[in-house]
Amino acid sequence: MTQINVVILAAGNGSRMKSKRPKVLHEVAGRAMIDWVITAVQPLQPQKIITVTGVGAEAVRDHVGNRSEFATQAEQLGTGHAVMQAQDYLQAGATLILSGDTPLFTTDTLAALITEHERTQNAVTVLTAEAPDPTGYGRIVRGEDGMVLKIVEEKDASVTERRIQEINTGVYIFNNDLLFAALSKVNNDNAQQEYYLPDTLDILREMGYPIGAYQALDFEESMGVNDRVALAAANQAMRRRINRQHMKNGVTLLDPATTNIGADVTIGQDTVIEGNVTLQGQTSLGSGNYLTAGSRLVDMQLGDDNVITSSTLEASIIANRTTIGPYAHVRPNSTIADQAHLGNFVEVKQASIGQGSKVGHLSYVGNANLGAAVNVGAGTIFVNYDGVHKFNTTVGDRAFIGSNTKIIAPVTIADESITAAGSTITADIGYHEMGIARSRQTNKKDFWDRMPHKKD
DSSP: OOOOEEEEEEEOGGGOOOOOOOGGEETTHHHHHHHHHHHGGGGGOOOOEEEEEHHHHHHHHHHHHHGGGGEEEESOOOHHHHHHHHHGGSSSSEEEEEEOOOOTTTHHHHHHHHHHHHEEEEEHHEEEEEEESSSSSSEEEOTSSSSSEEEOGGGGGHHHTTOEEEEEEEEEEHHHHHHHHHHHHHOOOOOOOOOOOHHHHHHHHTTOEEEEEEESGGGGGGGGOSSSSHHHHHHHHHHHHHHHHHHTTOOEEEGGGOOOOOTTTTOOOTOOSSSEEEEESOOOSSSSEOTTTTOOOEEEEEEEEEOSSSOEEEEEEEOOSSSEEESOOOOSSSSETOOOEEETOOEEEEEOOOOOOOOESSSSSEEEEEEOOOOOOOOOOOBOOSSSSSSSSEETTTTOOOOOOOOESEEEETOOOOOOOOOOSSSBTTTOOEEOOOOOOOTTGGGGGGGGGOOO
């Protein structure tokens, strides 16, 4: 494959997005759109990647970092003007030009375009697609020999031309010398007074150079994002692509249409995921897991054979064969060991739950380290915050924490110790001891008669 340069156009203000954020930084499946574009072109091993920035340039440059060099389009004067800003950065050869708001193009499609360009030795080769409904797109008009005669915008198209379903995707590969020779002749004699890149095709044809086209196999790849409606459509398309690949890899998705899996998520074989599940960030699932509807996992590491029932898990590590939920919340920096159980409405934060330990329901475990085979009764609260500082609690192996215990950190509860239900524990409990911290019950006789109530 010929050495190529890549120019990514990312200077527009994206006014239809109605956002303070640069358009190319809006996310599709958990990645900024420009990330998808860079990810698609990097395997092509370009000599250079040049991103043309304008509105929001600093934010775009900070986000892209060293994955690209940058040119600046100080005034947004059209796509042709944007490409001209990259001229001094480009090396000899060919230049692939695409927009930073087209996240669905694949490396395979771009590589096929480059191969066609090399084969035909065109001055420029346009990436096209067959659109089921071409409304709003520029149409590709070909000659009998298959070469491109012109790209006609819909408003300028004849009735016959409007019936053409092959459309311009806005992706081009040019011979560099011819590209800038043609750009120097582009004028801004149009309603927007801008310099348009597609005008170079007419100029090159008039100069006698061949203009070719390569048709992508999947129209969906050509989807650009100009507003929030298109952003939603791009997310749906990318989600379908991601979900399809996971299913091919041995994951069962019971309702793929409502399953939202981010681009960086990995899932092992024989994991089953119900509908309305969201997996985001750097989440990794082992094999044989089962996730029920309503579960949301972000930046999680799960082992094998876990059952997660309608729960939210964040930035933590879960080992193997655990059961969590329903409606549990594992907050960041927590570790759940093998065969542990977190039940209904249990919240765990910055805590470790040992092997085989059980926190059944309606409890909060914060800043605590629980050993193996600990039983935590309902309504237990690890009181870890005094309004200024957080404090830690340690619970030994096989300890039994009675229901409705309040453990005021810092406290150490030894192996095989017990807290009596309803206690407020403020001091350490030793091995085989039981901590009781509650007032003695007093019964008041005949108290019912003192209560105001209606008598017959």
